[in-house]
Amino acid sequence: MTGALCVTGTRHHRDIVQIITGHRTFIAWGRDVPAKQGWVSAAFYPHQRWRPGRGAGSAVRYRASEPGLGAGRPHPLVPLSPLSGRARPWLPSGQWRGERAGGAGRGGRAAAGDLVTGERGGARRVTAGDTGLREHGAAAQRGGTAGLLSGRAGAMPTLSENVLFGMGNPLLDICAVVDKDFLDKYGLKPNDQILAEEKHKELFEELVKKFKVEYHAGGSTQNSVKVAQWMIQNPYKAATFFGCIGKDKFGEILKKKAEEAHVDAHYYEQSEEPTGTCAACITSDNRSLVANLAAANCYKKEKHLDLEKNWKLVEKAKVYYIAGFFLTVSPEAVLKVATQASANNKIFSLNLSAPFISQFYKEPMMKVMPYVDVLFGNETEAATFAREQGFETEDIKEIARKTQALPKVNTKRQRIVVFTQGKDDTVLATENGVTTFPVLVSDQSEIVDTNGAGDAFVGGFLSQLVYERPVTECIRAGHYAASVIIKRSGCTFPEKPDFH
Numbered sequence: 001m002t003g004a005l006c007v008t009g010t011r012h013h014r015d016i017v018q019i020i021t022g023h024r025t026f027i028a029w030g031r032d033v034p035a036k037q038g039w040v041s042a043a044f045y046p047h048q049r050w051r052p053g054r055g056a057g058s059a060v061r062y063r064a065s066e067p068g069l070g071a072g073r074p075h076p077l078v079p080l081s082p083l084s085g086r087a088r089p090w091l092p093s094g095q096w097r098g099e100r101a102g103g104a105g106r107g108g109r110a111a112a113g114d115l116v117t118g119e120r121g122g123a124r125r126v127t128a129g130d131t132g133l134r135e136h137g138a139a140a141q142r143g144g145t146a147g148l149l150s151g152r153a154g155a156m157p158t159l160s161e162n163v164l165f166g167m168g169n170p171l172l173d174i175c176a177v178v179d180k181d182f183l184d185k186y187g188l189k190p191n192d193q194i195l196a197e198e199k200h201k202e203l204f205e206e207l208v209k210k211f212k213v214e215y216h217a218g219g220s221t222q223n224s225v226k227v228a229q230w231m232i233q234n235p236y237k238a239a240t241f242f243g244c245i246g247k248d249k250f251g252e253i254l255k256k257k258a259e260e261a262h263v264d265a266h267y268y269e270q271s272e273e274p275t276g277t278c279a280a281c282i283t284s285d286n287r288s289l290v291a292n293l294a295a296a297n298c299y300k301k302e303k304h305l306d307l308e309k310n311w312k313l314v315e316k317a318k319v320y321y322i323a324g325f326f327l328t329v330s331p332e333a334v335l336k337v338a339t340q341a342s343a344n345n346k347i348f349s350l351n352l353s354a355p356f357i358s359q360f361y362k363e364p365m366m367k368v369m370p371y372v373d374v375l376f377g378n379e380t381e382a383a384t385f386a387r388e389q390g391f392e393t394e395d396i397k398e399i400a401r402k403t404q405a406l407p408k409v410n411t412k413r414q415r416i417v418v419f420t421q422g423k424d425d426t427v428l429a430t431e432n433g434v435t436t437f438p439v440l441v442s443d444q445s446e447i448v449d450t451n452g453a454g455d456a457f458v459g460g461f462l463s464q465l466v467y468e469r470p471v472t473e474c475i476r477a478g479h480y481a482a483s484v485i486i487k488r489s490g491c492t493f494p495e496k497p498d499f500h
Contacts, residue, residue, distance in 0.1 A: 165317035168221025169296035170243035176211035196292035227459025237264035244299040250275040268304035324353030331364035338371035352377035355384035400429035456485035
């Protein structure tokens with residue numbers, strides 16, 4: 001392969017992918033569109049084989065001008081990048097052209113040495129190592145450079161520190177392999193997730209004294225922020241995190257672990273409650289999780305978020321993420337961050353987090369919802385949200401569509417809804433329709449722990465969102481991060497990601 005042009009898109013809400021290499025054209029079948037028109041329906045990820053007939057999602061619409069494939073009407077390129085505002089046609093002719101330095105037109109084909117350009121001046125040189133090119137929605141709108149869909153990484157925009165802001169319930173994860181007697185002593189099931197009760201008061205200290213433990217900075221939002229920072233790599237401290245801890249030994253360990261993850265954590269420290277902890281008691285392939293929120297429940301907006309030095313970090317960010325769990329702690333802090341993001345046309349994202357949030361914290365959630373640009377959740381959380389909102393449907397695609405259409409304050413930016421379904425397809429709803437994306441398939445024998453998969457997916461998604469990448473690229477990064485995390489314990493990851 002000498003080079004390729006890979007563009008994805010939708011027609012009649014069906015996904016298409018067309019790859020034209022220097023030697024041949026790969027085409028899967030088009031459902032209601034004759035294949036000779038050059039439309040295909042397929043999924044393409046660098047980590048997967050070519051899989052016809054499955055949706056790959058879309059960033060743009062495209063009609064090839066390659067001879068033999070150019071029949072039919074032109075369709076405009078439509079960016080769906082979350083950071084580019086409302087989707088709209090920005091290349092009127094709907095055409096790409098590949099040009100050698102001498103200017104010889106090559107239609108829809110791009111080979112090594114070609115410049116791939118759009119009508120507004122965006123251009124990128126194709127190299128022999130490239131396996132795909134996609135116009136970056138926001139950059140093309142401004143006449144900027146084209147970016148890579150897959151293959152060798154292209155020139156990366158430079159990020160500033162504190163570009164991503166997260167706020168939530170920080171927990172120190174304490175992981176250890178234990179025996180059955182330990183589980184029985186504290187009435188724990190081998191595979192369970194519970195909140196600590198009075199009878200678990202001594203569990204955490206005994207775990208540390210009796211077994212060899214590993215510590216990790218945890219909690220839903222902090223996990224996602226950690227994964228995003230890991231995917232970003234440089235600069236360090238691209239991600240900021242706010243939350244509440246205690247002035248104690250576990251608090252000091254948590255600060256150290258956040259620093260090791262290169263997250264710029266600014267904790268509100270108080271003495272009334274100890275640092276929140278989550279004991280992960282491992283027996284064979286089972287994990288029994290016992291969470292003691294403690295200090296995480298004690299965050300005070302007026303004593304931390306409102307301080308000038310901290311609020312400057314909030315203002316510095318371009319993308320914000322808060323898990324719904326934090327609505328149980330400081331809904332006023334969530335609302336302040338959300339309104340600040342909306343007023344400045346920045347990205348505010350929220351996670352449904354758990355069914356009980358939609359049920360018992362409906363009022364604070366719906367106060368924040370008009371400011372939400374990206375909403376995450378899984379299929380169970382989505383179903384509960386739909387019932388509470390009176391959507392009268394159990395179809396997850398319809399739930400996503402109705403959620404996307406809820407009232408929104410910042411009309412300059414479309415809302416995006418992303419629902420994961422474990423091993424089943426991820427659902428994306430935008431103002432242009434609903435699309436599904438297959439997850440990266442993992443060998444069941446390689447799966448160690450699926451508990452952190454949702455947090456990891458969000459972290460991967462956010463890592464591309466801060467670069468203003470198309471939403472399809474954000475989802476691909478989310479799938480990659482989740483596929484890495486489920487093969488490891490304790491929401492840990494390798495030194496560097498293998499994502500391109």
